[in-house]
Amino acid sequence: MTYKIAFFDIDGTLVNEEKQIPQDTIEAIAELKSRGIEAVIATGRAPYFFKPLAEQLGIDSYVSLNGGYVVYQGKPIYKRPIPREQVEGLVQHAAQYNHTLVFEGDTSFFTNNVDDTFMLDAVNSLKVDLPGLDPEFWRNEDIYQVFLHNEADHEHFYLDAVPGLRYIRWHQTAMDVLPSDASKAEGINAMLQLLNIKPEEAIAFGDGLNDKEMLEVVGLGIAMGNSHEDLKPYANYITTHVDEGGIVNGLKYAQLIG
Template sequence: MPYKIAFFDIDGTLLDEEKQIPQDTIDAIRDLQASGVPAVIATGRAPYFFAPIAEQLGIDSYVSLNGAYVVYKGEAIYRRPIPREDVEILVNHASTNSHTLVFEGHDSFYRNTESHPHVFNSVASLRVAQPGFDPNFWQNEDVYQIFLHCTADEEHLYASANPGLRFIRWHDTAMDVLTNDGSKAQGIKALLKLLNIAPEEAVAFGDGLNDKEMLEVVGLGIAMGNSVEELKPYANYITTDVSDSGIRNGLVHAGLIK
């Protein structure tokens, strides 16, 4: 089947362990774009976390915040904030457990405590600026995703705390919090509907737990060689590592570049 669009996760997919885009990946994306097939970012990151990456690759369309905020050619076409009542429940529960939250809007993000090493360490791992401080941000602005800062052995405290939310670990001290049915797949489907492209005509690349639904919804789901093992059973194809021409080899397998 001739594929018409390709979606790319960022961390561990477009970016290597040093948070750099390998030159071979840059060249492969440019070859894809030259063929007329659009490249779209699909990430758990907020837009302000990856603007330089998108600019470097010449990409102006993205599925961000794990599918909750979608932009096509610079224009927002889909928004799915977390219901405020669900945020309030989590705020109260996290406060009881003395866990810090970071609220992510579409253009800014704020923590609800003055400072915390878990916040600093997790955000620093993304190599982006630290969040501001505004414990009331969620009351005044739409929140598309939340960082909940706790360790793996504390996750059980949230297992049944709020059935409207789901939790996906991305750091030793942090989890993404999104709507219970939220995923990159939801944002991808919204963009494909706008473009009149069938899911079977799309390719997606990923490496983490939050890529599972994305790889399942498209016609060709490609897991990076460096993917977490739990993701690989959901892929149609496993390419090489991000630092070993993983993107190029996956695009060649898909028949999108030579």
């Protein structure tokens, strides 16, 4: 199979635990692009969380916010915000447990509690700016994803609380909240349709629980060696650790670089 496009998760895939891109990954992406293969970021992060990284790699196409906001060569091609009534339901339900929320739009993000230690711990782990305070941000802006800050033993409070929402844990004190049928795969399909590329002509790299659908929808799904154990069964191939040439070895396995 000749692959035409490659999708890359960020955390644990393009970047390591220090949120740095390994030099061999930078060189591999450059070689991939020089061979005419589209390189696309596919992440749960919002665009403002990864702009410097995208610029460093020379990538201007991305599937962001777990498939909710998709951009090709700098231009938005797909938007799928959470229905406002569902955000409102989440706000009301989380208030019962004093769980902090962070509302993510396409250009900015705000929280309803800037002092919450769970929120500070999780957002600081991304090594990005902290959100401003605006508990009403969701009322006037499209929200594509919400961070819900709690620990795993509180997850069951939300399972059936707001119809139409799903929850994916990405940190010990944080979960992504998005539409129940949303995923990176949805955003990837939108881009593939635009480019007239078949799913089997695409590959994807990931390491987290929000990468399951993405690895399944493409022709070759590659899990990093440092992946969550529950992701690995969804992969066609398991490469090495992000700091041990994971991207390089995966692209070589796909015969996309030398």
